[in-house]
Amino acid sequence: MSTASQPVPRLAADRAVLRRGLKVVWSGIREQPKPFSVAVLGSVLWAAATVGTAGAIGWVTDTVIEPAVGEGRLTTVGFWTIIGVLVAVLVVNVVGVILRRVYATVAGFNLQAGYRRRVTRQYLRLPLSWHHAHPSGQLLSNAHADIEATWQVFNPLPMAIGVIFMLVIAGTMMVVVDPLLAFIGLLVFPGLFAANLVFQQFMSPRITRAQQLRAEVAAVAHESFEAGLVVKAMGREDEEATRFRSSTHDLRDALILVGRTRGTFEPVIEAIPTLGTLAVLGAGTWQVARGELDAAQVVQMAYLFSILAFPVRALGWVLAELPRSVVGHDRVQHVLRAQGAMEHGDVRLPAEGPPARAALEQVVYTHEGEDEPTIRGVTLTVEAGSTTALVGPTGSGKSTLVNLSLRLVDPVSGVVRLDDVDVRELARGVVPSVATLVSQQTFMFDDTVRGNVTLGEDATDESVWEALRVAQADGFVSTLPDGIDTVIGERGGSLSGGQRQRIALARAVWRDPRLLVLDDATSAVDPSVEQAILAALREARAGTTVLVVAYRMATITLADQVVYVEHGRVVDQGTHDELVGRCRGYADLVHAYAREAAERAAVERGEEGL
Known part of the structure; x- marks a missing residue:
């Protein structure tokens, strides 16, 4: 390109910027x-x-x-x-x-x-x-x-x-x-x-x-x-x-x-x-x-x-x-103008009532930027009032299935249903009112314990303490300077990881959801505390459907149904005893979990040489 021709594109660009700028200004004037x-x-x-x-x-x-x-x-x-x-x-x-x-x-x-x-x-x-x-x-x-x-x-x-x-x-x-x-x-x-x-x-x-x-x-x-x-x-x-x-x-x-x-x-x-x-x-x-x-x-x-x-x-x-x-x-x-904003219908479900039923039918999901699907034609039903455990090796797609069931993402193909209704037909806000997630990565606001449990909603002290009791968090909260009115700092910096997880569990329990989803939500607490939490949860929320991503045997054995996932597919499902007897991959995985738990317990008892 010659030197003489170079100013022409620059002049055209300046004019284009001027035109576009005036359009922006005019749009603001109209508003x-x-x-x-x-x-x-x-x-x-x-x-x-x-x-x-x-x-x-x-x-x-x-x-x-x-x-x-x-x-x-x-x-x-x-x-x-x-x-x-x-x-x-x-x-x-x-x-x-x-x-x-x-x-x-x-x-x-x-x-x-x-x-x-x-x-x-x-x-x-x-x-x-x-x-x-x-x-x-x-x-x-x-x-x-x-x-x-x-x-x-x-x-x-x-x-x-x-x-x-x-x-x-x-x-x-x-x-x-x-x-x-x-x-x-x-x-x-x-x-x-x-x-x-x-x-x-x-x-x-x-x-x-x-x-x-x-x-x-x-x-x-x-x-x-x-x-x-x-x-x-x-x-x-x-x-x-x-x-x-x-x-x-x-x-x-x-x-x-x-x-x-x-x-x-x-x-x-x-x-x-x-x-x-x-x-x-x-x-x-x-x-x-x-x-x-x-x-x-x-x-x-x-x-x-x-x-x-x-x-x-x-x-x-x-x-x-x-x-x-x-x-x-x-x-x-x-x-x-970003594409992918979720569309909603006008169907509503009751926030209170009997346990919810969740189902995935031939669901396929691919992460953005990837060629191979993460979830490959999964069909899965979580019956109302049951506890279903998702088990599988790291990277098998368990958390993605959780996100799909709560409509945090939409599948590429297939249908996700809640109470037999396609979640895409539900009105905005219906899924969060029916189902609650507790993830492994808990987030705490720079607020009081009460504020983190209720997220600003009106609540009695009794209801907050009851939720904390179910989550086995009432003990350490009662020792805080101001109890449930203690400010726990940005991201809950004044608490341990296990304490933050228990407050997050209390946050979910306080809402009394019809479907409770736990994505390895007790990984930061001791096994004994985990068993106490799960037992209290079953006792206090017998009418709640529970879908849990599980790694510990204590969690898995409490489930009514275990779903074993590998490479984005459901390999087998049934009770724990059934899968141990007929699914080699599942048996190897849970035995590895059991060995790891035993070794950890031995270390804690000071018996490293055993």
Whole structure:
């Protein structure tokens, strides 16, 4: 490609960004018409008052100041005339500025709040498979920095519209006063626009780059915080510090480049109106000497140019924000237009009542980005009121089957039913009201024990303590400083892993679900505590259907039905004794579980040599 042809794509790209940016702005105006209209009205008042100040100064100079200078004194009437005129103009200016700034802010923050709600709702609608493919740092950036960048343009936009109105009024006034001075002075504005356009061509990619690097720094920081335990346990503090330092240095360099560009262009842009004002004063002095103008008119013209220099920059600010708006809007739309959002019907099931029945029929599921299916034509029924244990080697698909049964993900093919109803036909919120999951990776909120059990719902102390008792958590909770009102810290940092699991179990028990799903939910507690939990669960929740991913014999032997899974397929199902007698893979696996449990118990008793 020749050098001469290179600017064409750049110009086309700039125009495309401008068009897309204006479309983003127009969509925001349509969503916030009232506050934006008031902001524009305030901007027009401000523009009229600003230009009117020049007219007022010219009128006061001509009718009050010049006669006072000629007479050698200023009368009281003249004094109050000056004060009254200037105060009137000032009041209109202040009212306009207040309306412009307040309602521009209202429109901008309303848009930000609305889009944050949309993005958050979309996050909740999208299946886990989509979230697995998008790191949490990126999702945080989409919901915060990208939305802020999209609608930041609404801060200078009303002012820029007022500037256009101001230029029309000022230009008309200049031509009326003196066409020659108007022509000389108005040459300043093409120069300002040209300088601003060149400025934006240099600034836009630099600002966009800085915005992207801000998101990267946030992502690295978030990942480091989330992995705090791993970082400290593996002694990776220095490596994480180096990784964060590299990201922050990139951001620093990008921001320095932005500052250098601004420092290079701004003095030039500031100088252009000053040169224009000097040119008007020079030409005006010549006109006064010839008797074609009086001093008041020259003062009025010079003041107009001096007050227009700064507001015209608002047009440049809008141009600077448009590329950021386009980048932010594209990143947000990537979330809002993401495919895979779960569809819901209008069928409802009772949250309270008899145990639920769950069934999977020829279900196939493939993780995003993988070619081979994880679940291969599984048919499985969990009868109402029964306890079914899913058993299988690591990676066999047990947790995926749990996610499918709770409709955390949808199958590629096949049907998942709850009480004989296809879960895709159920209304939003029905599955969580009927079924509850307790996973191995328990999450605790930075809240009290009560808040973590009830998740903010109203509850009596008795019901909370009963749920804790079933989960074998009442003992250690009673020793906490404030009992169930003790704040347990971020992610339950003040508790052990087993204590967090028991509170998570209490959270599920408190809801009295018709289907309780346990995904290795007692792995962090002692076997004796696990047996006590399972026994209390069966006693207190005899009417609940239980689906449990099991690794311990104590759990497996309590199940009415055991389903053995390998490579995403159901190999066999029946009672524990039946499977031990006829399924070689199952027998080998549970015997390995038993040996591991015996060895662990021996170590705990100090009998390592046995």
